[in-house]
Amino acid sequence: MKKYLKLIYGLIAVPIIISSCSSSAPETTEEDTPSPVTPVQVTHVADRSLSEFVEFSAVSAYLEKSFVKANINGYIEKMNAQTGQKVNSGQKLFSLITKEARSIGNTVNKLDPGFKFSGISTIRAEKAGVIVQVNHQKGDYVQDGEALATISNRNSLVFLLDLPYELNQIIRQNGNLSVLLPDGTALAGALSGTMPSVDSLAQTQRYIIKVPSGKDIPEGLIGKVRLSKISHANARVLPKSAVLANETEDEFWVMKLINDSTAVKVNVKKGIENGNITEVLSPKFLKTDRIITSGNYGIADTAKVKIQK
Numbered sequence: 001m002k003k004y005l006k007l008i009y010g011l012i013a014v015p016i017i018i019s020s021c022s023s024s025a026p027e028t029t030e031e032d033t034p035s036p037v038t039p040v041q042v043t044h045v046a047d048r049s050l051s052e053f054v055e056f057s058a059v060s061a062y063l064e065k066s067f068v069k070a071n072i073n074g075y076i077e078k079m080n081a082q083t084g085q086k087v088n089s090g091q092k093l094f095s096l097i098t099k100e101a102r103s104i105g106n107t108v109n110k111l112d113p114g115f116k117f118s119g120i121s122t123i124r125a126e127k128a129g130v131i132v133q134v135n136h137q138k139g140d141y142v143q144d145g146e147a148l149a150t151i152s153n154r155n156s157l158v159f160l161l162d163l164p165y166e167l168n169q170i171i172r173q174n175g176n177l178s179v180l181l182p183d184g185t186a187l188a189g190a191l192s193g194t195m196p197s198v199d200s201l202a203q204t205q206r207y208i209i210k211v212p213s214g215k216d217i218p219e220g221l222i223g224k225v226r227l228s229k230i231s232h233a234n235a236r237v238l239p240k241s242a243v244l245a246n247e248t249e250d251e252f253w254v255m256k257l258i259n260d261s262t263a264v265k266v267n268v269k270k271g272i273e274n275g276n277i278t279e280v281l282s283p284k285f286l287k288t289d290r291i292i293t294s295g296n297y298g299i300a301d302t303a304k305v306k307i308q309k
Contacts, residue, residue, distance in 0.1 A: 040295035040305045042257060043239060045285045050235035052272035053226040054170070056161060058179060058209060060221040064156035066129070068149040070142040072121045074098040079138050081149045087125045094123035094148055099141075129154045132219070155213045159189065161225055162204040170227050177209055179223040187211040187223070230272050235279045242293045243270060243278045254280075255299065257290040257307075265301040 068081070078095035087093065101119020133150040136142055159179050163171055171177075171191065179187045192210035199205075209225065211217075238254065245252050252270045255263045271279030285291070295305070 037261075037304045037306050038295050038299050039308045040255075040263070040292045041308055042290040043242060043293045044287055044289065044291065045236050045238055045280065046287075047234050048237055048277075049231070049233050050237060050272060050274050050277060050279055051228045051231040052274060054167070054229055055224050055226050056163060058159035058161040058223050058225045060217050060219055060223065061158055061160050062129075062132075062152035062154075062156050062219055063158055063208075064127075064153035065132070066125075066127050066151045066153060067147045068093055068123055068125065068151065070094075070096060070144055070146045070148055071123065072096055072098055073143050074119070074121070074141070075102055076136055076138050076140050076142065076148075077120065079136075081131055081134050083131055083134050085131045086154075087129060087131060087151060089125060089128045091125045092122055093125055096121045096123065096142070123148065125151060127151065127153050130216075152219065157211060157213050157217060158192065159209040159211060159223055159225070161207045161209055162199070162202070163207055165198055165203050165205050167227070168205060170229055171207060174227050177225055177227075179209060179211055179225055181217075181221065181223050185215070187215070189225075232272065232279065235271065236281075236285070237277045237279050238291055239293050240273065240276045240278045242291050242296070243268065243280070244296060255292040255296040255303070256285075257292070257305070260307065261304055263292055263296075263299070263303050263305045 074096040076094055077097045079093065080091075081087075081093045098119040098121075129151040131149055132152050135147055135149060142148065161171075175190070177189045177191060179189050181187065189209040189211045191207060193208040195206040195208075197205075242254055243252055244254065251267065253265050253267045256266045257263050266283065268283065269281040271281045273279070290307075292305070294308075299305075
């Protein structure tokens with residue numbers, strides 16, 4: 001009987017031991033997923049002169065306008081004046097004939113050829129420019145001193161810049177000013193005057209920028225004027241794409257390569273910007289340091305990278 005009990009106990013113990021052994025066997029671990037490798041392009045810091053600009057709008061205007069006036073009472077017999085027409089100094093624009101001469105015609109000359117009576121007066125342009133307004137037409141009766149046309153003096157072209165008063169020191173530091181027109185043309189200008197008043201609401205003061213008169217520019221054209229605020233002669237710069245920022249733009253950093261395959265995050269202090277160039281004030285990178293310009297967005301603080309040529 002005891003033999004049968006031992007046999008039964010042995011049969012029961014075998015599966016329990018097998019189950020215990022299988023449960024205590026170590027589990028196989030999966031291989032670690034390799035870190036992603038980001039293709040990047042790199043650059044180096046450079047030294048160059050850098051300036052920060054502020055940009056304002058300026059409006060073209062002709063400061064000098066001359067009025068072509070009648071010098072007798074009479075009728076406009078002939079006219080050579082149209083709005084938009086360019087005229088030269090001394091060019092004939094109007095011919096006037098008096099009421100009396102128009103009434104009696106050439107009768108006096110027939111009676112006495114030596115009298116040389118015509119009753120016709122010629123009106124000429126005093127200065128070269130562009131006719132911006134014509135007030136009368138052929139056949140109109142005009143009085144002595146009445147304006148017949150208005151001419152904008154071609155040499156009086158300026159741009160009027162309304163500048164906030166707190167920036168008045170900046171414009172005085174910019175002796176030579178460049179006016180950029182909507183068609184891409186840049187005109188070299190110079191500050192020639194200041195209006196002695198300030199707009200009470202906008203607190204802006206008007207400045208007069210003189211530009212060359214060779215180009216035909218319509219009045220009222222809006223151009224852009226750049227004023228240099230800050231200038232650094234030997235700024236250490238990087239492409240703008242190399243400097244990253246957080247959402248509030250109060251923290252800036254770059255991704256710097258520590259070897260051919262690893263890049264780390266380096267916080268930087270940003271200086272002035274100009275176009276696609278950004279000044280880095282600190283830390284002082286070496287010119288041999290490699291900074292990522294492409295592929296740096298969204299990667300980890302320490303990332304595996306592959307340099308692309």
